[in-house]
Amino acid sequence: xDTGFALAILAVILIAAVVVALGVAVVxxxxxxxxxxxxxxxxxxxxxxxxxxxxxxxxxxNLLTAAMAIFAAVLIAWGVxxxxxxTAWLSQLFKNELGxxxxxxxxxxxxxxxxxVRAVGGVLAIGLAAGLVGAIVGFIFGIPSQVSASATPxxxxxxxxxxxxxxxxxxxxxxxxxxxLTQVSDWLTKVIIGxxxxxxxxxxxxxxxxxHAAAGYLFDYRHGSPAVLAAVMIGCAVFGFxxxxxxxxxxxxRLIVAVDRGLQPGLAAAALTLKNMxxxxxxxxxxxxxxxxxxxxxxQPAADEVKAALQYIGISFADMLRAGATxxxxxxxxxxxxxxxxxxxxAQGYIRLLGMQQP
Amino acid sequence: MSDAGLVAKDPELLVEAARVFNAAGREYRxxxxxxxxxxxxxxQNLSSDDKKDPKKQKARRAAYGDAAALRLSGRVPGGYxxxxxxxxxxxxxxxxxxxxGRLHLLRALAKGQSYKDLRSKxxxxxxxxxxxxxxxxxxxxxxxxxxxxxxxxxxxxKANRHFWQPEPGQVDEDDLxxxxxxxxxxNEALATLLD
Numbered sequence: 001x002d003t004g005f006a007l008a009i010l011a012v013i014l015i016a017a018v019v020v021a022l023g024v025a026v027v028x029x030x031x032x033x034x035x036x037x038x039x040x041x042x043x044x045x046x047x048x049x050x051x052x053x054x055x056x057x058x059x060x061x062n063l064l065t066a067a068m069a070i071f072a073a074v075l076i077a078w079g080v081x082x083x084x085x086x087t088a089w090l091s092q093l094f095k096n097e098l099g100x101x102x103x104x105x106x107x108x109x110x111x112x113x114x115x116x117v118r119a120v121g122g123v124l125a126i127g128l129a130a131g132l133v134g135a136i137v138g139f140i141f142g143i144p145s146q147v148s149a150s151a152t153p154x155x156x157x158x159x160x161x162x163x164x165x166x167x168x169x170x171x172x173x174x175x176x177x178x179x180x181l182t183q184v185s186d187w188l189t190k191v192i193i194g195x196x197x198x199x200x201x202x203x204x205x206x207x208x209x210x211x212h213a214a215a216g217y218l219f220d221y222r223h224g225s226p227a228v229l230a231a232v233m234i235g236c237a238v239f240g241f242x243x244x245x246x247x248x249x250x251x252x253x254r255l256i257v258a259v260d261r262g263l264q265p266g267l268a269a270a271a272l273t274l275k276n277m278x279x280x281x282x283x284x285x286x287x288x289x290x291x292x293x294x295x296x297x298x299x300q301p302a303a304d305e306v307k308a309a310l311q312y313i314g315i316s317f318a319d320m321l322r323a324g325a326t327x328x329x330x331x332x333x334x335x336x337x338x339x340x341x342x343x344x345x346x347a348q349g350y351i352r353l354l355g356m357q358q359p
Numbered sequence: 360m361s362d363a364g365l366v367a368k369d370p371e372l373l374v375e376a377a378r379v380f381n382a383a384g385r386e387y388r389x390x391x392x393x394x395x396x397x398x399x400x401x402x403q404n405l406s407s408d409d410k411k412d413p414k415k416q417k418a419r420r421a422a423y424g425d426a427a428a429l430r431l432s433g434r435v436p437g438g439y440x441x442x443x444x445x446x447x448x449x450x451x452x453x454x455x456x457x458x459x460g461r462l463h464l465l466r467a468l469a470k471g472q473s474y475k476d477l478r479s480k481x482x483x484x485x486x487x488x489x490x491x492x493x494x495x496x497x498x499x500x501x502x503x504x505x506x507x508x509x510x511x512x513x514x515x516x517k518a519n520r521h522f523w524q525p526e527p528g529q530v531d532e533d534d535l536x537x538x539x540x541x542x543x544x545x546n547e548a549l550a551t552l553l554d
Contacts, residue, residue: 279371279414280421285378287461288395288425290432290468291532293521331372334379343383347390350376356390 010112011084040066053321057250064246068239072127075232079123082223083116089222090115122218126229127236134240137192141241142248143185144256144322207233254322270308274332274339277305285338285346301339312336317348327353370405370418373398377425392434398422399445420456423449427465431472431534439472459508460501460515467497468522471534478537491542494535495549502552516553523553 026033043062091108196203211230212221219225277284283301301309312333320333334349377398380391402419409415423445429435430442446466449456457463474490505515521532523539535553542549 280374280417285375285382287421288378288381288391288428290428290465290534291519291521292432293532338379338382343379344387346379347383347387350372350379350394351390353372354376354394 010109014084014112040069054324060246060250061243064239064243068243071235071239072124075123075127076120078228079120080116082123082219082225083119084112085223086119086219087112087115119218122214123229123232126214127232130233130236131240131243134237134242135244138241138244138246139248140185140188140192142245142252143182144249144253250322254324257319258323267311270311270336271329271332273304273308274335275328277302277335283339284335285343305339309336309339313340317345317352320349321352368401370398370401370422371414373401374418374421374425388434392429395422395425395429396435399426416453416456420449420462424461424465427462427469431465431468439469439476442466442469443473457500457504460504463497463501463504464515464519467494467501468534470494470497471522471536471538474538475534478541487541491538491547491549494538495542495547495552498549499552520553 039062043059043066046059046063087108090111091105094107208230211233212226215221215225215229218229281299281301283299283305315333317333320330325333330349330352334346334353337343337346337349373394377391377395380387380394383391398418399422402415402422405415405419410419426435427442427445430437430445431439443466446462446469450462450466470490470493474487474494477484477490478487502513502515506512521529523533523535525533525536539550539553542553
């Protein structure tokens with residue numbers, strides 16, 4: 001029997017086995033498969049009706065995950081093909097070595113699954129390694145930096161105007177999350193950007209050399225492996241970077257803000273004070289007047305209300321959204337901003353509470 | 360109904376939001392007018408039980424006052440007629456609806472605009488004297504209520520003097536100027552009150 005014919009039969013058997021396995025999977029897990037397919041389609045065609053940050057975050061990560069799944073599927077398909085092709089090449093070697101016969105065919109048959117696993121595993125291992133490198137860089141780039149109360153811009157530059165009688169020192173908090181990682185992130189980000197600008201060409205050549213070497217180890221430079229492995233390393237690094245960056249920005253930063261807020265001893269009490277303050281008072285915001293000149297009356301906020309509002313200095317609306325704030329928490333934040341005369345910031349909170357669109 | 364729809368029925372939140380949008384600058388003016396109208400509708404639809412709730416009463420006064428102010432300043436259509444309709448509906452039908460005098464002041468301004476309109480058509484219309492008396496009564500009530508609440512004499516009069524004594528060239532808010540000048544010419548109580 002000819003080696004090529006035997007391998008063709010093996011390939012048919014393999015394809016038949018895959019088809020049967022897929023058929024069994026479809027029958028047994030059709031609901032889950034349909035849901036996964038729907039999720040994939042939804043991710044590739046995201047809808048932005050009824051926009052909310054939570055939904056947009058989910059859609060963004062779904063889209064990226066779908067792209068990564070498609071990329072991984074292409075790599076696996078190429079790995080299977082490369083494994084089969086390498087088995088064909090090996091069987092030719094065995095035929096020359098063993099002089100044909102059933103021993104050569106059996107050896108080829110025996111090696112086929114291992115070659116496929118070797119090829120797919122090798123490609124995925126390289127992809128995972130490149131993805132991890134990209135993810136570390138993405139994580140470092142994505143760590144949120146903290147704006148301290150002293151770092152808020154002055155009123156002339158669009159910052160908040162403290163309410164009358166307010167002492168800005170009251171905004172200082174007793175406890176803060178460790179910023180060591182943030183500082184390392186800032187430093188590394190600058191270093192990476194600086195080094196990348198200078199060494200970009202050398203780094204690309206080094207990456208192509210590594211891909212070439214890996215192609216030699218895994219596939220003896222056959223089946224287009226130098227090009228494919230270079231694409232695997234670049235593609236997976238980019239995916240790893242994007243995923244880690246977005247995950248850090250959209251999800252981990254929320255956790256950091258939430259934990260940071262939990263560490264601030266006065267914030268819960270401040271939220272309660274602001275929640276319980278009189279709703280319709282000129283101390284919070286001037287009434288709508290017939291005159292464009294001056295407020296009809298002016299009331300002063302209570303000292304504890306000013307103190308509560310100061311707890312919110314340095315907490316932006318984006319921080320509240322990242323922390324998954326409830327409507328009550330958003331209202332307390334918006335009232336704090338209004339008490340500090342930062343009505344534009346406060347308006348963002350009320351727009352959110354009323355389900356309106358930002359003008 | 361969405362959460363946003365449920366929240367939007369809360370008149371206190373609507374009044375608060377409208378005022379914040381109004382204070383937030385030109386960019387949010389339309390939002391302020393829209394939400395103030397939503398607040399007005401919300402307080403007009405309060406149940407009889409809700410109307411007894413002091414918080415809701417406060418929201419009702421605020422929403423009516425804001426809506427009247429928007430009409431008097433021309434930001435919302437309807438002019439002084441619509442503003443008078445709103446203010447009469449709350450001042451004349453509720454027990455103590457105006458603790459700080461704001462609604463009476465706004466009604467005096469609405470009647471001042473009505474006075475200007477009537478006088479431009481017929482300077483000798485006999486209704487003008489009646490209107491001046493009504494303006495006097497509303498302003499006296501407004502000043503007294505404001506003083507009773509804040510204990511600051513003449514504060515409201517000083518803050519609103521430009522309505523009857525506008526600075527030269529500033530005619531967009533002179534709602535009470537003609538009524539004041541006519542009252543002064545006739546030595547009426549309105550002139551004494553405003554001097």
